[in-house]
Amino acid sequence: MEKSLTHVALFAAIIAVLGLLPKLQLGFGVPITAQSLGVMLAGCVLGAKRGALAVLLFLLIVALGLPLLAGGRGGLGVFVGPTAGFLWGWVAAAFVTGWIMERGAKAPVLPMAAVASVLGGIVVLYACGILGMSLVLKKSLVESTLLMAAFIPGDLLKAAIAAMLTASLARARPGSLMSRRVATGQ
Amino acid sequence: MISLTSPVRTRAHDWPAAAKLGALLIATLALAATQSPAVLALAFAGMAALYALPGRVFLSHGARRIRGLAPFVAVVLVWHLVTGDPATGLGIALRMITAVGLANLVTMTTRLSDIMQVIRRGGAPLARLGLNLRALEIGIALVIRMVPVLSDKGAQLTQSWSARSARKPRWRIVLPLTLATLDDADHVAEALRARGGIATPIPRTSSSRSL
Numbered sequence: 371m372e373k374s375l376t377h378v379a380l381f382a383a384i385i386a387v388l389g390l391l392p393k394l395q396l397g398f399g400v401p402i403t404a405q406s407l408g409v410m411l412a413g414c415v416l417g418a419k420r421g422a423l424a425v426l427l428f429l430l431i432v433a434l435g436l437p438l439l440a441g442g443r444g445g446l447g448v449f450v451g452p453t454a455g456f457l458w459g460w461v462a463a464a465f466v467t468g469w470i471m472e473r474g475a476k477a478p479v480l481p482m483a484a485v486a487s488v489l490g491g492i493v494v495l496y497a498c499g500i501l502g503m504s505l506v507l508k509k510s511l512v513e514s515t516l517l518m519a520a521f522i523p524g525d526l527l528k529a530a531i532a533a534m535l536t537a538s539l540a541r542a543r544p545g546s547l548m549s550r551r552v553a554t555g556q
Numbered sequence: 557m558i559s560l561t562s563p564v565r566t567r568a569h570d571w572p573a574a575a576k577l578g579a580l581l582i583a584t585l586a587l588a589a590t591q592s593p594a595v596l597a598l599a600f601a602g603m604a605a606l607y608a609l610p611g612r613v614f615l616s617h618g619a620r621r622i623r624g625l626a627p628f629v630a631v632v633l634v635w636h637l638v639t640g641d642p643a644t645g646l647g648i649a650l651r652m653i654t655a656v657g658l659a660n661l662v663t664m665t666t667r668l669s670d671i672m673q674v675i676r677r678g679g680a681p682l683a684r685l686g687l688n689l690r691a692l693e694i695g696i697a698l699v700i701r702m703v704p705v706l707s708d709k710g711a712q713l714t715q716s717w718s719a720r721s722a723r724k725p726r727w728r729i730v731l732p733l734t735l736a737t738l739d740d741a742d743h744v745a746e747a748l749r750a751r752g753g754i755a756t757p758i759p760r761t762s763s764s765r766s767l
Contacts, residue, residue, distance in 0.1 A: 372753055373745040375691050379698035380706075380741040384734060386699070387706045391726075404727060411734065427695050434671050434696075435560045435663045438703065443624060445560045445663030447656040450584055452628045507632055508648050517631065531727050538731050539738070546738050 374420060377548065381412045381424035382431070389440040402524035403440035409460045410491035410532035413467025414483045415539060417549035421464035429457060455502015459495040466490035471549035479540045479547070484533035491532065492525050560663050562617060566610040568665035573674045576662045587655050593647035600650045603657045614664075621660050625653060672696075691754045698744065709736055 385408035413421040428438070437444040439457075449457060467490030474482040496518060504514040540547055568576070590596055607618040629649045636645025676689070683689045710733050717725035748754060 371691075371755055372748040373742070375695055375754060376698065376741040376745040376748065377738075379695045380702055380737045380744070382695075382699045383702040383706050384737055386703045387710055387733070388730070390707055391710070404730070407727070407730070411730075415734075415738075427699060430675075431696060431699055434668055434675075435666065436668075436700070437560050441624070443621075445621070446580065446659035447621065447663065450655045450659050451625065452652060506648075506652055507628065508644075509635075531730075535731050535734065539734060542731075542735055543738060 377416060378420050378424045378427060381408070381416055381421070382428040384408050385412065385425065385428045386431075386438040389438060402521070402528070404528070405440045406460070406463075406491060406495070406525065407528045407532055409464050409495075410467055410487040410529060411535060413464040413469075413490055414471055414486060414532060414536040414549060415547055416464075416468060417472050418465045418468035420548060421468040422461050425460045425464045429460070432457075450506075452503050452506040453499065454506070456495065456499035458502065459498025462498055463490045463495040466494045468549050471547075475550045479550075480533055480537040483536035484529060487529035487532045488526070491529055492522065495525075496522070559668055560621070560660075561667055562610075562614055562664040564610050564614045564617070566614065566665055568661075569667065571665075573666045573670040574677070576666060577671075577674065580658055580662045583658050584655055587651050590651065591647065593643050593650065596647050596650040596654065600654045600657075603654045603661070606661060607657070618657070618660065618664065621664075622653065622657055625656060628652065688754065694748070694754055702740070705740075706733065706737060709733060 385405060388404040388408040391404045409425055412424045415421070416424060432438050432444045433446055433449060435445050439448060448454065467486045470486035470489060471482060474486075496515075500511060500514045500518055503509070503517065504511050507514065507517075509517070536547070540550075545551075587596070587599060590599070607615050629652070632649050632652075633642070633645050636642050636648075676693075679687060679689050679692065710729060713729040713732055714725050717729060
């Protein structure tokens with residue numbers, strides 16, 4: 371129980387700290403932040419339930435008014451803005467990423483984590499984000515998808531990094547991947 | 557840690573946080589239901605007036621928070637200019653800015669302790685459904701405490717990387733940072749358990765209110 375709580379809380383903190391890292395610029399000028407890397411990592415390492423809880427805890431603290439989103443953003447405003455769908459989508463993204471990791475607990479870590487990060491951290495996340503954007507900007511889903519397409523290469527890169535990190539973690543601390551433990555014994 | 561609360565103390569700081577959140581909810585729903593650009597312009601003007609009331613410092617702080625919307629406003633305006641329907645585009649932009657502006661206004665005028673109180677009270681009925689409020693509160697405190705700690709650790713890792721390599725560390729410090737964090741999580745869990753753990757529910761009497 372205590373271990374679950376501290377892992378959830380410390381992953382929420384990691385997501386926050388990754389937002390403080392300087393932004394990378396992709397070749398064609400699209401800035402990418404490492405924050406959604408933290409979301410993929412939370413799902414890969416903690417599994418579905420704890421991963422989603424870590425993201426929820428992080429978002430709660432952002433809503434309380436701490437500027438922990440990339441670029442020092444925070445407060446209640448970000449939850450009604452055009453990118454709000456991506457924030458809500460993080461919860462679903464971490465859950466689905468973790469759920470896939472748990473389903474493939476016997477498969478090799480690297481490919482499993484890559485598939486989980488792409489399906490959870492990109493497909494599910496963009497579905498939520500694009501829906502939110504189309505609601506706020508009153509654009510169709512196809513139009514909103516076009517607006518966000520420039521960010522997908524960066525997220526593919528992040529999914530690859532998340533998978534490599536998860537595989538390295540599994541090597542460095544066998545047993546640290548809560549997503550691959552069958553009996554969770556709290 | 558720095559929070560987004562306004563540096564200028566306003567009268568709204570003394571209003572009950574729950575009332576401000578309720579008003580914000582109603583305003584946001586009303587904005588979402590409004591289509592007329594004229595009404596939305598009026599709402600925008602009202603929001604701007606609320607920012608202007610406490611003075612220039614408050615106004616400029618508020619304006620800085622909302623600047624991130626600029627690219628989205630530009631996309632919407634250009635889009636609707638091209639499709640020949642600028643009034644709709646203006647309405648969408650005004651609704652978006654007003655909704656975000658009002659939400660930020662509540663954040664700017666509500667202290668962390670006040671909003672925590674709302675969570676505590678709002679969480680009480682959920683606690684009866686099995687939400688462990690004590691775990692939630694310890695979790696929030698842990699994150700707020702650990703962000704600067706992990707951030708320092710990240711800075712140290714970046715520094716030692718720079719001492720060894722001419723290249724930028726970028727994501728390469730994420731692995732050692734995560735490893736250190738996983739170890740920290742184990743240690744903090746042991747420390748928590750040694751101090752009685754989180755399983756003990758808070759008695760639902762007067763003592764829980766005094767926390």
